[in-house]
Structure formats: C-alpha cells, structure tokens
Amino acid sequence: MDGFLLSIWFDKIPEKTVVWSANRNDPVEKGSIVELTTDGNLVVKDQKGRQIWSPISADTGISYAALLDTGNLVIASQDNTILWQSFENPTDTLLPIQTMKLDTQVIAQYTETNYSSGRYKFMLQRDGNLLLYTTNFPSNDAVAPYWSTQDSIGTGFQVIFNQSGAIYLAARNDTLLNTVFPASESTPTQDFYTRATVDYDGVLRQYAYPKSTVYKRWEMAEGMDCFILPTIKYLQEDRWKVWRGACGYNSYCRLSDAEQRPICQCIGYTFIDPNDIRKGCRLNFSFCDDEG
Structure with a gap:
C-alpha cells in the first residue's frame, strides 16, 4: 500500500509499530494535511484539498485534539468534554486501559505491510457475544465465526484491557464472564509495552516489548507463548466447518x-x-x- 496515514504508533522503540490509523483504507499522497478547522473540526485533506477523513461532523464545539500517553487520541470541547476518542474507534489493536463497548469491532490489517482492512474481525456484538469472524472481503461484513464466548449472550457488556495486562469480557455489573488473556506476572505493564492485535492471519495475539532493553522486534514474552487466540492449527482444523484457512x-x-x-x-x-x-x-x- 502506497501513501500516507494519520496514525498512532509506539515511538520509543526502533520499530514504529502502528496501533491506530484514521484513513487506513484511503491513504493520501505527499502534500496532504491534517487540519483543525476554524469551524471546529479535525480533518485529513488530500493534496487536492478534498476531505478524506473526519471523526465527527463540524459545528460540534471542538476546541482541541490531544494524544494522551496511553495512546488514546481525544478530541474535546472547551470545557474538556471528550467528543470523540480513538480508543472507542479501534483499527486492529487494543492497548492497556482500553475497552470495547457493545457493537465495537477490531479489524485485522490486510497483510503484514498493508494497513488497510483485512479478512478477519474481533467483535463484541450487541447481544453480548464476543467473537472472531471471517469477513466478506473486501467488505467488513461478518461471514462466519471461528471463536466465540457463546455463554455470554445476553450478559456480555464490555471487553476490558486492564493495567495488569489481562483482557476479559465483563457484564454490566463488572462481573467477569470470560478471560480472553490472563494477566502475566512476567510482563507487568509498568515494565513492558503491551498490545493485543488481530493479526493479518486471523489470530488475536498479545505482545510485549521491554521498556528497559532494546529488542529488534516485538515478542510474546516468557509466559505469553500461549496467549494467542485461536491457534492457527485450530483454524486449519475447521471445527465449525466454516473456516477457509489462513x-x-x-x-x-x-x-x-x-x-x-x-x-x-x-x-x-x-x-x-x-x-x-x-x-x-x-x-x-x-x-x-x-x-x-
């Protein structure tokens, strides 16, 4: 994929890992701009001045945009009310303290080097069921699930990525319903950068990167080698007779x-x-x- 994206990435490591992008399916050419307009809107414009992306409509009272140290891009009003945030509009990655509300989806990128929407999605449905889906590519319509927390239908409310590194599905009263990834004592978030990504091959993996040492790439750190969901072997076995393979x-x-x-x-x-x-x-x- 050629062109430029408005993106958020880890900046303190050699590998500038992208965790969110605004215009993933519509990259722009050199000469494009990001602008906070006089009428209170944040926009990406291409080299011809055409608006490519905007998170919310104009005239909503936007005062400023800020990138927080958590990796969350927020757009706020003059009284600091958050009007929009990237944590509620993920692309392919979840970060610590990020949550997924009902009807939120995380969509894999197309290939390892192409950041546009790919063939798989991780979704918390309106009925509370948390699933991994194949999509009707190139659209993002869900086709067939290949992993699910079916016991959460009617009770699932939000997915939480907490500061301990655990990712779990919770009910409206905060009761834990299903653990997606447990917390790892060997990779505390105060010592590691962590992320969970729906990879281009359809597997949800949790990664860690030590803050004190310089590695050349992300690793599934000690104790996290099983923190992938589901395994490629499981996918290839076609348990529900709907999987078409990686x-x-x-x-x-x-x-x-x-x-x-x-x-x-x-x-x-x-x-x-x-x-x-x-x-x-x-x-x-x-x-x-x-x-x-």
Missing part, C-alpha cells in the same frame, strides 16, 4: 518454527495472485473437451 482455497499451510505464522504454498497449483498469496491457488493447467 492461506485461502486450494493452498497448503505450514507454520514457521519461530513465530507460528502461516507459510502459504501451492502444490500442483499456482497462486491466483502472487502479490497476495492468501487469495489461494488455482490449477496451473486446464482441461479441455476433445473436439476432434
């Missing part, structure tokens, strides 16, 4: 040794799109009727 139709998927990422291959087939191997494979020859 590598698409007619393809073969194996896992990398280090990170358990899907490696897609075609056997007797060729990739439908070599630039997007997750579209699957097709026969590299065709059958024809004998007309002679």
Whole structure:
C-alpha cells in the first residue's frame, strides 16, 4: 500500500509499530494535511484539498485534539468534554486501559505491510457475544465465526484491557464472564509495552516489548507463548466447518518454527495472485473437451 496515514504508533522503540490509523483504507499522497478547522473540526485533506477523513461532523464545539500517553487520541470541547476518542474507534489493536463497548469491532490489517482492512474481525456484538469472524472481503461484513464466548449472550457488556495486562469480557455489573488473556506476572505493564492485535492471519495475539532493553522486534514474552487466540492449527482444523484457512482455497499451510505464522504454498497449483498469496491457488493447467 502506497501513501500516507494519520496514525498512532509506539515511538520509543526502533520499530514504529502502528496501533491506530484514521484513513487506513484511503491513504493520501505527499502534500496532504491534517487540519483543525476554524469551524471546529479535525480533518485529513488530500493534496487536492478534498476531505478524506473526519471523526465527527463540524459545528460540534471542538476546541482541541490531544494524544494522551496511553495512546488514546481525544478530541474535546472547551470545557474538556471528550467528543470523540480513538480508543472507542479501534483499527486492529487494543492497548492497556482500553475497552470495547457493545457493537465495537477490531479489524485485522490486510497483510503484514498493508494497513488497510483485512479478512478477519474481533467483535463484541450487541447481544453480548464476543467473537472472531471471517469477513466478506473486501467488505467488513461478518461471514462466519471461528471463536466465540457463546455463554455470554445476553450478559456480555464490555471487553476490558486492564493495567495488569489481562483482557476479559465483563457484564454490566463488572462481573467477569470470560478471560480472553490472563494477566502475566512476567510482563507487568509498568515494565513492558503491551498490545493485543488481530493479526493479518486471523489470530488475536498479545505482545510485549521491554521498556528497559532494546529488542529488534516485538515478542510474546516468557509466559505469553500461549496467549494467542485461536491457534492457527485450530483454524486449519475447521471445527465449525466454516473456516477457509489462513492461506485461502486450494493452498497448503505450514507454520514457521519461530513465530507460528502461516507459510502459504501451492502444490500442483499456482497462486491466483502472487502479490497476495492468501487469495489461494488455482490449477496451473486446464482441461479441455476433445473436439476432434
């Protein structure tokens, strides 16, 4: 994906990891601007002056925008009332102290290097059920669930990522209904940067990055190696007969040794799109009727 995004990322580590973006599906070219307009609106405009993104309509009394140390971008009125915040409008990542309300969804990016919306979503439905879905790509419409907290229907109210690093589904009265990721004593948030991301392969993973040492990449730290949901192996087993695999139709998927990422291959087939191997494979020859 070419172009520029209005983004939030971890800035104190060598790997500038993006955790939120405004115009993920509509990148702009060089010469575009971000502007707080005189009529009280925050907008992204392309190089031709066209409005590409705005979180709320004009004339709502916006006084300022601020990026908090939590990673939350807030837009507020003169009396400091928050009118909009990125924590309530996530892209593919959740951060500590962030919550997901009913009808909130977190959508994976398309590939490891393409930040546009991808094929999977993590969603807290209006009925309180928390699910991972495949989508009717390229739209974001949910197609089929491949993980769910079905016992939370009618009671689930919000997903909480607390300061201890735990992520859980809670009821309206704060009763814990389902633990998505438990807190890890080996990766306290005061010593580690942490995030939970719906990765491009459809797996929800929790990552940690030590604040005191410089690593070259994010790791699932000690004690967090099982903090992925669900596993790629589980997805490939197609438990509910709705999963189409992390590598698409007619393809073969194996896992990398280090990170358990899907490696897609075609056997007797060729990739439908070599630039997007997750579209699957097709026969590299065709059958024809004998007309002679």
